[in-house]
Amino acid sequence: MTRLARTAGLTDVQQEILSTVRDFVDKEILPVATDLEHRDEYPQRIVDGLKELGLFGLMIPEEYGGLGESLLTYALCVEEIARGWMSVSGIINTHFIVAYMLKQHGTQEQKDHFLPRMATGEVRGAFSMSEPALGSDVSAITSRAVRDGDEYVLSGQKMWLTNGGSSNLVAVLVRSDEGHPEGTPPHRSMTTFLVEKEPGFGEVRPGLTVPGKIEKMGYKGVDTTELVMDGLRIPANRVLGGTTGRGFYQMMDGVEVGRVNVAARGCGVAQRAFELGISYAQQRRTFGKPIAQHQAIQFKLAEMATKVEAAHAMMVNAARKKDSGERNDLEAGMAKYLASEYCKEVVEDAFRIHGGYGFSKEYEIERLYREAPMLLIGEGTAEIQKMIIGRRLLEEYRFQG
Numbered sequence: 001m002t003r004l005a006r007t008a009g010l011t012d013v014q015q016e017i018l019s020t021v022r023d024f025v026d027k028e029i030l031p032v033a034t035d036l037e038h039r040d041e042y043p044q045r046i047v048d049g050l051k052e053l054g055l056f057g058l059m060i061p062e063e064y065g066g067l068g069e070s071l072l073t074y075a076l077c078v079e080e081i082a083r084g085w086m087s088v089s090g091i092i093n094t095h096f097i098v099a100y101m102l103k104q105h106g107t108q109e110q111k112d113h114f115l116p117r118m119a120t121g122e123v124r125g126a127f128s129m130s131e132p133a134l135g136s137d138v139s140a141i142t143s144r145a146v147r148d149g150d151e152y153v154l155s156g157q158k159m160w161l162t163n164g165g166s167s168n169l170v171a172v173l174v175r176s177d178e179g180h181p182e183g184t185p186p187h188r189s190m191t192t193f194l195v196e197k198e199p200g201f202g203e204v205r206p207g208l209t210v211p212g213k214i215e216k217m218g219y220k221g222v223d224t225t226e227l228v229m230d231g232l233r234i235p236a237n238r239v240l241g242g243t244t245g246r247g248f249y250q251m252m253d254g255v256e257v258g259r260v261n262v263a264a265r266g267c268g269v270a271q272r273a274f275e276l277g278i279s280y281a282q283q284r285r286t287f288g289k290p291i292a293q294h295q296a297i298q299f300k301l302a303e304m305a306t307k308v309e310a311a312h313a314m315m316v317n318a319a320r321k322k323d324s325g326e327r328n329d330l331e332a333g334m335a336k337y338l339a340s341e342y343c344k345e346v347v348e349d350a351f352r353i354h355g356g357y358g359f360s361k362e363y364e365i366e367r368l369y370r371e372a373p374m375l376l377i378g379e380g381t382a383e384i385q386k387m388i389i390g391r392r393l394l395e396e397y398r399f400q401g
């Protein structure tokens with residue numbers, strides 16, 4: 001099913017990577033995704049396969065053992081993977097954000113230490129901003145770091161870490177007052193720490209506990225956790241970039257590319273929902289003909305396909321903008337907003353086309369129906385995207401009168 005969501009102007013290398021990933025999704029992910037999801041089972045075999053394909057190092061520069069590919073290549077791979085199973089794209093997404101932040105903001109020592117092992121998937125990243133009392137309002141973070149000689153002592157509670165259990169490196173954003181006088185704006189007194197830990201649950205490092213998996217309505221298989229820091233000692237050379245007070249900007253940079261990634265996931269899930277809907281509509285008969293022959297269903301399919309195309313075009317535009325070195329917060333915000341909303345709508349239409357069977361766990365659309373809502377929230381809710389879009393528009397179209 002390739003008529004929709006094609007991307008013009010790809011290089012031979014990009015096309016080859018995508019066709020390999022598409023093949024992997026069709027053979028290794030789609031046949032097992034729904035069973036694994038129903039059992040909430042971590043897809044270890046799939047993750048091993050992704051490692052072999054080099055996907056954990058897709059955007060890591062070649063000098064560190066990665067493939068050195070663009071954000072566009074990465075986003076198109078994510079779209080394919082999410083078409084197979086959204087949770088698998090979640091497994092690589094936080095890893096990708098942490099690798100990106102290291103590449104952009106890390107010291108040379110930090111890059112040398114982490115990136116080669118991240119490229120092979122030996123080191124796996126999670127990133128942590130949210131806390132129990134905040135998600136959208138990152139400036140309200142209360143977790144803190146206090147300097148003690150050559151170390152920092154971290155305390156506080158974090159919430160909603162995708163890959164919090166399976167990762168062994170977490171980029172954690174906390175408040176650090178050292179060197180920042182009273183009255184410094186919150187976003188200038190935050191620091192990202194690179195916290196290494198054992199994978200798993202319980203006390204994973206002295207002073208650091210991952211209590212267990214949060215039970216979720218969808219997005220299963222991938223672990224989502226809390227993180228409790230209580231006297232966690234981190235050496236000063238594990239401050240991302242070596243200087244405190246830059247964490248907010250580093251994280252926002254990471255989230256910006258993460259938004260393209262979430263948009264790509266929305267595109268992938270919507271494509272799969274469309275595939276399922278158009279296939280079912282030609283098999284199910286009512287009133288003497290396939291339901292696809294009823295105009296109301298054809299209109300639904302037309303709307304779904306239009307949304308798939310529009311979301312894909314915006315996602316590709318946002319990725320290309322970042323790859324060209326330009327600021328892309330406006331495009332990434334729009335793409336994330338539109339793709340996640342359209343994804344929810346396309347999934348709902350495919351669900352309706354399935355009639356009662358859409359409600360049965362035997363049909364894949366049931367899983368998609370529980371997965372799509374996560375995209376409305378992760379990397380910033382629709383309201384937060386609209387705030388970003390609105391502010392940028394007012395900058396661009398400043399009234400000159």
Ligand SMILES: Cc1cc2nc3c(=O)[nH]c(=O)nc-3n(C[C@H](O)[C@H](O)[C@H](O)COP(=O)(O)OP(=O)(O)OC[C@H]3O[C@@H](n4cnc5c(N)ncnc54)[C@H](O)[C@@H]3O)c2cc1C
Nearest residue numbers: 127128129130134135136137160161162377379380381383
């Ligand atoms: C499955 C899952 C995985 C996640 N993974 C991660 C992760 O890996 N790392 C991480 O750091 N976080 C992660 N998150 C957290 C996620 O980023 C937050 O849930 C999200 O940013 C929203 O924050 P919140 O849940 O605190 O909602 P709130 O910020 O409390 O918002 C509640 C509602 O109020 C609205 N709202 C908030 N402020 C405004 C405003 N100014 N104007 C208008 N409306 C507003 C919101 O849009 C929302 O509808 C994850 C969340 C989920 C569900």
